[in-house]
Amino acid sequence: MEQFTASIIIAHRGASGYRPEHTLAAYELAIDLGADYIEPDLVATKDGVLVARHENEISETTDITQHPEFAERRTTKIIDGESKTGWFTEDFTLAELKTLRAKERIPQVRSQNTIYDGLLAIPTFQEIIDLAKTKSIAVGRTIGIYPETKHPTYFQSIGLALEAPLLAILQANGYQGANAPIFIQSFEVSNLKYLASKTDLPLVQLLNNTGKPYDFVVNADERTYSDLVTKSGLQEIAEYAQAIGIHKNLIVPIDSNKKLLSSTSLVSDAHAASLLVHAWTFRNENLFLPLDFQDNPQKEYELFFSLGVDGVFSDFPDTANLLK
Template sequence: MRIKLPVWVLAGATLAAIAAVPSGAVAHRDEEPTVIAHRGASGYRPEHTIEAYRLAIASGADYIEPDLVSTKDGVLVARHENEISGTTDVSTKPEFASRKATKTIDGVSVTGWFTEDFTLAELKTLRAKERLPQVRPTNTVFDGRFEVPTFQEVIDLARTEGRKLGRTIGVYPETKHPTYFQNIGLPLEEPLVRVLKRNKLTGKKDPVIVQSFETANLRKLDKLIDVKLAQLLSSSGAPYDLVVAGDPRTYADLAKADGLKWISRYADGVGVEKNLVVPRDASGKLLAPTTLIRDAHRHGLIVHAWTFRAENQFLPADFRIGTDPNARGDVYAEYALFFRLGIDGVFSDHPDTAVAARLGFSR
């Protein structure tokens, strides 16, 4: 069916940008787009905390997304990175001052404190803080309140809150730096599979999608478990496992028709940076959409786009309101554009806005 845009969604949009979508780029979709809460409702609470996930569920999100890294004792916990000085109060803890280190992560030198140097019990003594305090100062009132959750605790929350609401809440974990963790003796795949099997989340119809920016670990997981898998694609760079293997392919190569065909051999979908679907020029204005969604659908892949955020600095210039980079722009117009193109789902820091846009769009 062809989905029409309701007038209210377009009220603040740059209509020309949406009207210019070429008909050949438009995909048909029979289901409403999925709303994935990016690190929880991270626009309103410090990311990757139980409260961020809880608020996302209450906002109507279909999936909550924990990024997974390993502790020293092999437990998967939810952090955006294994370096945690930006998301916890670890730097204020004198008992952990000696743990500060410099490491090479995916070819980049990083200094700070790393989850793999802490046991779970030690990490549980830390408290989360807002990662973007200048952008989201209201979130800082929650600094110091919430623990670092385990993957199991995220699954437990999804099930408990889902039962309360009478609907299924999915989990959408991302394995972070799998090659790095493999090389230090803390592989992510086997612990991930053990947790999913323990929770009877093992099949294509179960509410779980595993994602990664690397390819080798997804290909490995494809042989270990039958849950849905999603290959993440950035608008720059290359999967680190391919770099290590001497494979010259970049994310740009994988986003082409041949690359998507290859991905379809092991994955069920792709999670793509928005610019791969609708590029922007040097000034941040929208250019003509690509055929990525259409090409992916032709190979049986679902397409989820990241990351939708309400603040001006993250929006195309077409949809910004005023000049304050931290003020809210017209994120609804951006959703409308991507829904019009046939996107299957969106990762959002503000999942309530995605749910509202989807409701208006479907109507």
């Protein structure tokens, strides 16, 4: 069986508790606060460049509405079966996106971050890699990257598949082998299996506590995420991935009152299948904490570390680092 190491801290979209997410400032601060990996969600531009945004629809995370020159590009699309109205990265060149500035995605919760609205650009994947390498030298430890392919079936359907440019950038930057400081993640299955046939870099199957992978919808596969967290499902995942990135409620469920229930066997089941377990998402605000840990986010980390998780996705890497 695989030897499991100390838990890693994955900066969820950077130190997004302190800076607008998916910005170089958020990633740099995350590293300074002790993150081992920084996590960019990757989407494609019209000219095929990978950039970091939580979604390809960017009205929630940029100042696009303040750019009248782009007003006519507002449109409605079906993304993974859901109707979305706004502006989409695939309708803009990189040069055009670089004229926009990031803003705080949840200002009602993180009003303190709005002071950075309008100051920070949308970073390319290459710029994020450059930052990780530069900071690795500065802080004297290797900073890993943890990219997510967002909506891979959708991007493939419009001729902007994410996988080839992702692998090309990683190869050009020297990421090679099973021990490279990288994890590539996806909520879909087909693109991870494709990546497994093209690279030996570590892959992560993301698992939500509701719904199903969108490629299962497209392919009329009746299975859901619940089927993938069974022992047989985990064994199947282990055939193409090295880790699972799972909603923390799949490890410790909560009831309708946000009270914690007994932990499941998922961590030990995954370890038995030789899969690492990375849990998401840890946040300090009471809005996101179970009732048991209000005003005490450190207790949540303590619980999950005690259950043997191999990594945590955190908006507040410094809080995670206190208990690592």
